[in-house]
Amino acid sequence: MSPNSNAQATRAALAEWLKEIRQDAGLTGQDLADRCGWHKAKSSRIENAKTTPSDADIQAWCRACGAADQAADLIAANRTADSLYVQWKRLHRTGLRRIQESYVPLYEQTRHFRVYCSSVVPGFLQTEAYATALLSSIASFRQAPDDVADAVAARLTRSRVIHDGNRRFAMLVEESVLRYRLGDAEAMAGQLGYLLSAMSLPAVSLGVIPFQAARSVWPMATFNVFDDKQAAVDLLTAQVTVTAPGEVAMYVKAFADLQRHAVYGSRARSLIKDALDTLE
CATH class of the missing domain: 3.30.870.10 (Endonuclease Chain A)
Structure with a gap:
């Protein structure tokens, strides 16, 4: 795999991780969007690795799902996807x-x-x-x-x-x-x-x-x-x-x-x- 494809794979894994956090919290995409104050489409784009979340997005996502303790790991992985x-x-x-x-x-x-x-x-x-x-x-x-x-x-x-x-x-x-x-x-x-x-x-x-x-x-x-x-x-x-x-x-x-x-x-x-x- 090329460095670029591995970066994409890392982002896909990150998106899947965020999706699992939402599911474990028992929230729908709409529930999450309501708690974070953004449109449901944004949650979908992040979960499908079409939009790269910001640090603030990840923190809001984790807080909304009661998983604030996982935010640091997610942010670190997100920041360094291209160099992992x-x-x-x-x-x-x-x-x-x-x-x-x-x-x-x-x-x-x-x-x-x-x-x-x-x-x-x-x-x-x-x-x-x-x-x-x-x-x-x-x-x-x-x-x-x-x-x-x-x-x-x-x-x-x-x-x-x-x-x-x-x-x-x-x-x-x-x-x-x-x-x-x-x-x-x-x-x-x-x-x-x-x-x-x-x-x-x-x-x-x-x-x-x-x-x-x-x-x-x-x-x-x-x-x-x-x-x-x-x-x-x-x-x-x-x-x-x-x-x-x-x-x-x-x-x-x-x-x-x-x-x-x-x-x-x-x-x-x-x-x-x-x-x-x-x-x-």
Whole structure:
């Protein structure tokens, strides 16, 4: 699906959600219109995704149906329909450097980062050699213009925020991340060695979820939560941005649940050193 069609699908889902709220309240379209002070046709257009509701429309709709607590989630989804799902092909059409730089404003305004990675080392902690291997693979797979060197430099520059004591970085990786080899043995050794040193940074908390952990939560797609306001999820074909408060809260909950499976300190160091020892 194109970004535009996904935005349309999001708006259709939003319209259906509003319709369900009205039905759950036992109201007809006319009842709703009377309570909101507008024509019945407006309710119909909104429910059929022919008219995009304003923030005020959503608030009035929810109040009329006794569902004011759902207004914030609906407004957030409505505001970001065009950016909820964006194909990597679109983001990478001019290369990888620009997308690296686009995150800088978000990183600068965020104070609490939650990062969960199931397949690669978190971008904040990637070395130059590891990032080069990873971004080269991405550029090749997605047939993006080759600006890998510039993209790596931009990634390393934006990652300097981990040295800012005014921010907190809670990071979780599956043990598999330590074992998947990107680049040659030297690049992986440098990357694993950097993880060991990064664990001593005052702003960084790095946990590793062992293979043997008795899990109540399954391994998930990589995601990031920025403060408690926004989450980003990496899919194979697209980047998904989540801003609805209820959905962001689910990612915060997922992170907390995954955290309970992780080991820290000396136990995490032991897993990283074990991975280092297996390198040829």
